[in-house]
Amino acid sequence: MIFITVKFHVRAEYADKWLDLVDDFTRATRAEPGNLFFEWSRSVDNPHEFVLVEAFRDSEAGKAHVEAEHFKAGTEAMSYAVAETPRIVSTEIPEMDGWGAMGEVTPKTA
Template identity: 70%
Template sequence: MIFITVKFTILPERADDWLDLVDSFTQATRREPGNLFFEWSHSLDNPHQFFLVEAFRDREAGREHVESTYFKKAMEDISYAVAMTPQIVYTEIPGGNGWDKMGEVTPCPA
């Protein structure tokens, strides 16, 4: 599995419509057979920052993703809305296949 987190700092005037801007890209990516998850979060500390957490089955699925026409279009569209070059963490997790359970926290009985 490849696991990617990207931090986007958005121009202040584009922050309110950011999720609308990336919606079709998000939906298309989620339909990819090799996509495990593709989720957006909004920073609690900076109203102009959004985080993308995504994972793909393997390198081949990641390659297919970045070679897609909607990826290329999204990167062009996004370039007009970002205030700076996005920051990325990319790692491969051998044997990974998506989310796993956290061992340190379990629900308490009511």
């Protein structure tokens, strides 16, 4: 699995429009055959920062994502709204195909 996290610092005037701006890109990416998940969150500490957590089945799926037309269109649209170059962590996690269970926290009854 290719696991990627990206932090986007968005210009103030785009902060409340960001999710609408990236909606077509998000929908198209989620529809890619090798996409495992593609999820946006807004920082609780900085209202101008959005965090993208995404994963692809393998490097081939990740490469197809970056070569897709919707990727090119999405990154072009984002370039006008970001305040700085996004920061990224990208790594391959062998033998995983999505989210695993966290063993340290389990549901309990009162």
